[in-house]
Amino acid sequence: MNFLPIHPPWSGRHIPRTLYVCVIAAVILFVFSCPSAMAARIGEISETNIGDQVYRFFTLQDPSVRYTIAGCILLGTCCGMLGSFIVVRKMALMGDALSHAVLPGVALGFLWTMEKNPLYIFVGATIAGLIGTATVSAIKRTTRLKEDTALGIVLASFYAVGICLLTYIQHLPTGNKSGIDKFLFGQAAAMGREDLILMAVVCVICLVMVYLFYKELLALSFDTAFARSLGLNVDLLHHMLMLLLSFAVVISLKAVGVVLVSAMLITPAATAYLLTERLSRMIGIAIVVGMVSGIAGAFFSFLGNNLPTGPFIVLAASLFFVGAFLFAPKHGVILRWWRTLNRRKRTIRENMLKSIYHVLEQRGFDAEGVSTRELAEQRRETVEDVEGTLRELNSHSLITRHEDGNITIFTPDGWQRAATIVRNHRLWELYLTNEASIAADHVHDDAEIIEHVLGEETVMELQKRLDYANLDPHGKHIPTREDIEQRGRHQKPGTLTSGYGGQV
């Protein structure tokens, strides 16, 4: 396997590497400095004073609160980072399938020693997860079943085996089996010191692996064929990612439970996906969202005594997603809707300016005023509609209105905009007829759309390609730069050199 030069996500100007190192170091210190004496677990707290609870949560005086917060931070880091890869690879539900598929491993790990040793359970669950992902790949490769069906089969059948084993365990006469069902729904407060140490170790392993193989994973995520052409062992990389993913799922099980682990992988990553275009930044945002929702979930579950932690963590993450869905600067629904609305309004204004230009042009630019009735006829709209748009133009100082609003005259800005739009329209028509060989009577509709979005640079390129032609396919004059820059002196366009002035 070839290695690409290391280019970790935290290099360069994105997220400072030190941030990651600090966070992880802090968490590890935090875990190991925790007094090992076990205070009351969250579930056993009985007083109900909310103020007290809030105080106790934020002063971190209970070891259980410290454990929970440390666990949620580690979990958010691990899941956010790995979730980003599966979300961009459109394999988000792999997390769902994996979280169910590890269940038989959990049960077997328990049966191995007959006690809840996190390490054995971890090993068993990881092996089960790997067998699960391998089965998904095998079904996809050798049958005509699609990915979703393959995931569903593995999810359901592995989970069923797990349930059978769990009920078998519950029927066993011996063994400390209490709490094995915590894996189904999760209770962050039930995490012990060993669980946390395991989480920290796994989290560090995942961070190091992603750090070392960032470039390879990037290539795999966005362009598998490209990755293969670089000589990367794509299958090996895929299975490595799946191994890390199984790790993340297994350490999350105890805190959020089987059903909701997939949300920890998907939701923070999808939130980040709406907020940025770069994978490195996406990973950073996903980690932060994962951590914050973890802490928020722990907080709410601490407030209301004995409520399960997992659902609250998931709900907090979902709220972040809703926020990003609505308000993300580039992909948010509200801003996108606002931009569309503005564009539509601008198009209406520009079309009206164009119509004023057309009316003036039909009259040979002999007068500078245009009546509302003329415009209504030109646009085939009612006088009221035209009136409304004209008021809008007036408020943007593109036109001035005279004689009780019956006569409309361009301001210099308005003239410039109108001439620009007409130029764009006619240039594009000419371009389509000359360069794309489209019949002259078919080009109008296309130009009608493109005229509003052509930039100055494109226009210059078009003019150059068309040899600065000044007549469009219908024989009309294309406004030149000089025509546009007259700024309302209403020189008759195209006659500047002849010295003829069209002023009234």
Add this chain to the structure above:
Amino acid sequence: MDVQYVFIEPWTTEFSNTIWIYLMGFFVASACGLVGNYLILRRMALVGDAISHSVLPGLAVAFLLSHSRQTWTMFLGAMLAGIVTTLLIEVIHSKSRVKQDAAIGIAFSSLFAIGVILISVFASKVDLDQECVLYGEIEYVASDLPVLIGSTVIGPAAVVRMAGVLLGTVILIVLFYKELLVSSFDKGLALSLGVNSTVVHYALMATLSIVVVSAFESVGAILVIAMLIIPGATAYLLTDRLPTMMVITVIHSALSALMGIHLARWWSNSATAGAMVVSASILFALAWVFSPRHGLIRRYLKVKVLTPEPESI
């Protein structure tokens, strides 16, 4: 292995119990399997998974509002939850650049989380057990309240209700066979034939929710998810025709319910619903290996025929 205990007793001394468990398993598996066929063909297998989780808040809300466990309120709650899930998935993936798979994950996990929270907060008022929702207790189906017509006992309520749902599903599929067929295979053709694919889609999701919720209480989510996917997938490996696929689905359901009962007994009384899924998976694995047209063996032989032995030099 105790042959007497595993194979004989269920059908002799415990017959009155076993037959209802068997019928329940068969009804659930075939109703789910028939709807699941369409999910597999439409590449929406995991939407089934999503809906079977997200009916939970629907059930909880229906229960909190009506203070009863009447069948129709449950069905209404589940149907609404199913449609809300479908809508959420649709909105997330059409209005943002998040892909459908992630949208499914986000929608079902948030709804499921809401459901679990509702149940824990109103634990004293909601007579719903989240663990029962996951495992189900098909073993106790025979002890459900019997349904009477006049003075004749027809059977336990859960089984009778499931039979009704299966019957309803079959009737719907027969009535709308053409619409389901064209909208599953060719949206363009459906449009030109005047079939509204969107309506068919939402109707299918509503049916799915009803099947899921009626199966839920007695067999749990695992059996539902598994039976939505595994029988259809098995049939899909064995045939290319939809009617044949449906027949195979029903046969598969009957066999896996039967095997499940014995497997659970052999496996020292583990969850029967789980054992039925394991049996279904075994049948799937058999089809995967031995399918006459798409099986592994056939595939292996074909590859061998197509690549001739290298000539010895």
